[in-house]
Amino acid sequence: MSVIAVATGRGAWARLGAGIRHHKMASFGAGIVILMVLSALLAPWLAPHDPLEQDVLLRLASPSADFPLGNDSFGRDILARILWGGRVSLYVSTLSVLIAIFVGGALGILAGYIGGLFDRVLMAAMDVLLSFPTLVMGLLVVAMMGPTVGNLILAITLTAVAPFARIARAPTLTVKERDFVEAGRALGFSHLRIMVVHILPNVLDDILVMGALWLATAIRTEASLSFIGLGVRPPTASWGGMIREGFENILDAPWLAIFPSIAILVVMFGLNMLGDGLRDTSDPRLRHE
Amino acid sequence: MTTPLLDVRNLSKTFVARRGFMGGESAVVHAVSDVSFSVAAGEAFGLVGESGCGKSTTGRAILRLVEPDSGAVLLKGEDVLAANPRRLRALRRRMQIVFQDPYSSLNPRRTIGQTLTEPMAVHGLGSARKILEAVRMVLAEVGMPIDAANKYPHEFSGGQRQRIGIARALVLRPELIVADEPVSALDVSIQAQILVLLRGLQQRHNLSFVLISHDLGVVRHFCSTVSVMYLGRIVERGPVPAIFDEPLHPYTRALRNASPVPDPKAKVIMGKLEGEVASALSPPSGCHFHPRCPHVMEICRGVYPSWVQVAPDRGVACHLYPAGIGSTVSAAAAPGR
Amino acid sequence: MSEAGELPLAVDGLTTAFRVEGRWYDAIRDVSFSVARNETLALVGESGCGKSITALSIMGLVPKANGRITAGRVLLDGRDLVPLDETEMEKIRGNAISMIFQEPMTSLNPVLPIGFQVAEALRYHTALTGEAARARALALLEHVKVPSAARRFDDYPHQFSGGMRQRVMIAIALACSPQIILADEPTTALDVTIQAQVLALLAELKSETGMAMIFITHNLGVVASIADRVAVMYAGDLIEIAPVEELFEHPMHPYTEALLSSIPRVDRDAGDLKPIAGQVPPITAMPSGCRYADRCPLRVPRCATMPPLVGLAVDPNHQVRCWVRAADESVSA
Known part of the structure; x- marks a missing residue:
């Protein structure tokens, strides 16, 4: 694994970090994302109440001093449920995007590097995957295999692998034509070493930018599936599930659906700003170096 | 006779070019056909020709960076083309390559130090301290400061990058370096710096070179023997001054005459050679050069001329020299063997 | 020769600055030269010497966002081009002055037939239309010796070799019978x-039409075979200008001298190449005096100020920008 440590060590991360700091939009987006992640991580300490604690007297209560975002149809605290629900949403989406980056990135680099029939077959398979709308793929997997968190992650990963394979393959095609790859072969480097040490760092920027944008999509997909009841099972809180529950009472108690919607909106907004900003800063034509 | 360091025999390489819808049409390109030459230890051998003549493919085939279709490449008698992956790795330590484009030849994401230590680490050549010492030495040898090791390629000029590319080729202490247009991308004054550097390395380490170039001046300055290639085949070979001062093959002569000389009194014979280099996809029948040749004869259109050894160190493939010049013996003896 | 009107093009004290990270630096400074009718002036130097920026300045093509001409004049038949606006320059470009570039593939439109592109230049700049333009375009292609031009008139650029594409570019450049051709490394991408x-x-066309040609190249061998006069540039300064034979026989500037002895020559046995040590300083760190000083073996304290371009006493047509060499010559003369 030392090979991988060398490749991912500094370089791409350091550059992206510097890029974010110099880019107003990216740093604003990053700020929002960090805030939301922190609040989800610290939910056990931040949440004023237990997210599962029911109170019949507080059914559909409107926001009050004690329950600033109101209560749901079981009288549970909406603020606490949003904080705890964020954990689920972020956990599911982050994990599935990370797996997709790893699998898709590896497939893309392999396809680009090996080329020929392997490339054509693999990319055709990716095109098939890509032709499924995210939600349809989610429905398919969850309906066939059951609505567990694991299957939810699998469903989102499956739809995200193809775009990451594509985004990794394109720069691999150009990088592998450069002389330093041939020099590596002449120096007796293995193909694995060339792909991991020499090609990966040159395509990582593109992959990470894509990662930020896909994280937003993954959060939306998780919410959509939970909304139609194929996501996380109740009573566990998740943003999509909360919106669904709130939907039944949208006219009487709109805050049930509105506050989790705002949470999703803010995270997606932050991630998109971060992703767009990263894309700007990783574009060498826009870099002032 | 001692075995030469590098012996290339009847090397051939064809590529399949796909065209048309879904690559439906395909055509065979004979990039390298029946190329033979040998390079002695410490010798600088030149391969010269215009774009598409197969000189770069030949260089890469020697290192098996492209797999040749047939022929043999012997490094001190050991067959490079027959080597299994483990042997090949060992052989690659002994022959290296220097590229034309100093911007594409270095990984932009790796420091010079990483680029230079990696080969030694991969081949397990000594401790970290020993490797560091070797990097220090090789940097000094190519005229770069030690602190270059901590910098990235974009911090250097083209000439400096080319020095670093040469350092990378040297770090495994090879016996042979294939230099593919090593100075073509550089400014004139930097070209001279690099050529002087390469000459010094050749003399200090008794290094052999296969220098690939389109620039006859560079070849004349650096090489002692040269082969001229046209559409995948060697058309003439011999010692450098003789080939350029008294070329035998009409193509060598045309190339020599078209090469600009920095002397207004020696105006080049401009535009004498009519026509264009034919496509390697459909080389002309017979001698590939016949459509452009001022001395074309009937036989040239139908038959590719056989190789004639006109002197012990000089040969040509041209119907103008059917029995060689004053060396009928070797020409007549050749088919008998 | 002294009549300004006889010179199709005279450049006088041209200085062009570029902005790098918010600060302006002179990319070329005080460049002066002229070209006569039926004359080829070679502008020679290594990359970054300012030869291409000189060409862009003449054509009014300096990118406005980060470049500007800060001083000097470009006189076309006595008329200064520097103050002209874009509309007026468009009438001059491709008409009185034409350009030929290094890479014909990027200068030709890949989706239009070459004959159409030549005719287009004619339609744009002359009164010719329709069949007349087509006929003239064909004549031009035949003139630049595109083989079987009539048959290949409707072929696309990718169907031509590099040499043929460059001929097509030359045909387009000739379309309006320009007085001046500005050729920027036109043969660098081609086989020898x-x-x-x-x-x-190009030599044939020049003597046929009597136009003036400015030929930009880094290759001194090419210079020797095509130029009548040579202007050598280094780091944005024009440092020496002389008739071609004079320059190659008696190079005066230490840089010209060093450049000539650093070329590996095909007509001579390997002598010792004498490389020029060091490299061109970056534009952000140019010395204010002679820009070659820190690589120059003849450096004297006076080199800290910029030397003027002066004609030699023995031959006023041979001008050099060097305190040491100019002084030597006037003493010996």
Whole structure:
């Protein structure tokens, strides 16, 4: 694994970090994302109440001093449920995007590097995957295999692998034509070493930018599936599930659906700003170096 | 006779070019056909020709960076083309390559130090301290400061990058370096710096070179023997001054005459050679050069001329020299063997 | 020769600055030269010497966002081009002055037939239309010796070799019978045998039409075979200008001298190459005096100020920008 440590060590991360700091939009987006992640991580300490604690007297209560975002149809605290629900949403989406980056990135680099029939077959398979709308793929997997968190992650990963394979393959095609790859072969480097040490760092920027944008999509997909009841099972809180529950009472108690919607909106907004900003800063034509 | 360091025999390489819808049409390109030459230890051998003549493919085939279709490449008698992956790795330590484009030849994401230590680490050549010492030495040898090791390629000029590319080729202490247009991308004054550097390395380490170039001046300055290639085949070979001062093959002569000389009194014979280099996809029948040749004869259109050894160190493939010049013996003896 | 009107193009004290990270630096400074009718002036130097920026300045093509001409004049038949606006320059470009570039593939539109592109230049700049333009375009292609031009008139650029594409570019440049051709490394991308053909064509066209040619190149061998006069540039300064034979026989500037002895020559046995040590300083760290000083073996304290371009006493047509060499010559003369 030392090979991988060398490749991912500094370089791409350091550059992206510097890029974010110099880019107003990216740093604003990053700020929002960090805030939301922190609040989800610290939910056990931040949440004023237990997210599962029911109170019949507080059914559909409107926001009050004690329950600033109101209560749901079981009288549970909406603020606490949003904080705890964020954990689920972020956990599911982050994990599935990370797996997709790893699998898709590896497939893309392999396809680009090996080329020929392997490339054509693999990319055709990716095109098939890509032709499924995210939600349809989610429905398919969850309906066939059951609505567990694991299957939810699998469903989102499956739809995200193809775009990451594509985004990794394109720069691999150009990088592998450069002389330093041939020099590596002449120096007796293995193909694995060339792909991991020499090609990966040159395509990582593109992959990470894509990662930020896909994280937003993954959060939306998780919410959509939970909304139609194929996501996380109740009573566990998740943003999509909360919106669904709130939907039944949208006219009487709109805050049930509105506050989790705002949470999703803010995270997606932050991630998109971060992703767009990263894309700007990783574009060498826009870099002032 | 001692075995030469590098012996290339009847090397051939064809590529399949796909065209048309879904690559439906395909055509065979004979990039390298029946190329033979040998390079002695410490010798600088030149391969010269215009774009598409197969000189770069030949260089890469020697290192098996492209797999040749047939022929043999012997490094001190050991067959490079027959080597299994483990042997090949060992052989690659002994022959290296220097590229034309100093911007594409270095990984932009790796420091010079990483680029230079990696080969030694991969081949397990000594401790970290020993490797560091070797990097220090090789940097000094190519005229770069030690602190270059901590910098990235974009911090250097083209000439400096080319020095670093040469350092990378040297770090495994090879016996042979294939230099593919090593100075073509550089400014004139930097070209001279690099050529002087390469000459010094050749003399200090008794290094052999296969220098690939389109620039006859560079070849004349650096090489002692040269082969001229046209559409995948060697058309003439011999010692450098003789080939350029008294070329035998009409193509060598045309190339020599078209090469600009920095002397207004020696105006080049401009535009004498009519026509264009034919496509390697459909080389002309017979001698590939016949459509452009001022001395074309009937036989040239139908038959590719056989190789004639006109002197012990000089040969040509041209119907103008059917029995060689004053060396009928070797020409007549050749088919008998 | 002294009549300004006889010179199709005279550049006088041209200085062009570029902005790098918010600060302006002179990319070329005080460049002066002229070209006569039926004369080829070679502008020679290494990359970054300012030869291409000189060409862009003449054509009014300096990118406005980060470049500007800060001083000097470009006189076309006595008329200064520097103050002209874009509309007026468009009438001059491709008409009185034409350009030929290094890479014909990027200068030709890949989706239009070459004959159409030549005719287009005619339609844009002359009164010719329809069949007349087509006929004239064909004549031009035949003139630049595109083989079987009539049959290939409707072929696309990718169907031509590099040498043929460059001929098409030359045909387009000639379309409006320009007084001046500005050729920027026109043969650098070509093989030597093809280069020789294109050089021969350009020389022939020049003497046929009597136009002036500014030929930009880094290759001193090409200079020797095509130029009548040579201007050598280094780091944005024009440092020496002389008739071609004079320059190669008696190079005066230490840089010209060093450049000439650093070329590996095909007509001579390997002598010792004498490389020039060091490299061109970056534009952000140029010395204010002679820009070659820190690589120059003849450096004296006076080199800290910029030397003027002066004609030699023995031959006023041979001008050099060097305190040491200019002084030597006037003493010996």
